[in-house]
Amino acid sequence: MNLYVSNLMTQLRDEELFDIFSPFGRVESCKIIVDRYTGVSRGFGFVEMPEREEALTAIRELEGKAIEGRQISVSEAKPRVERDRFDRGGGDRRY
Template sequence: MSIYVGNLSYEVTEEDLSSVFAEYGSVKRIHMPTDRETGRFRGFAFVELVEEANETAAIEDLDGAEWMGRDLKVNKARPRENRSSGGGNRRDSFSRRY
């Protein structure tokens, strides 16, 4: 399982998150997505702990908690949706006959 952590301060670091979640057990992985164009942190992260039971406790304790001036949104991460590549109307791109 992975934990979604939203509404994070843009100044938060991986070390900051690791220290908060280490209170609930060993941190397995932290992923902090960045904007493709600017490279800036997007304000949310995904955290995985070694023990799933510890993840549940972290979600219960931290959801809605204030941290670094923000009210955190913490819940079980949902699987990423499949998104088609490219843009525009696919029908126009492939329906032309030459």
């Protein structure tokens, strides 16, 4: 199950995110998303946990928990929608 984690401190690293989730079960991967130009964390990331029940336990236990002074949000990630690189999500534009 892929989890979306937000409101993270910008200094938090992938390894630390792994350590936060690993007490709840097997963690396959952790990835904090960074700005492609500055390399600074965008404050959110994804955690992949292969066992659904373990992932649901992590959501229940970590949702709203303070991590380094910030209340994080944890939920099931929505499927990624592929967009044209020029699409800014503005709907059906016709030129």
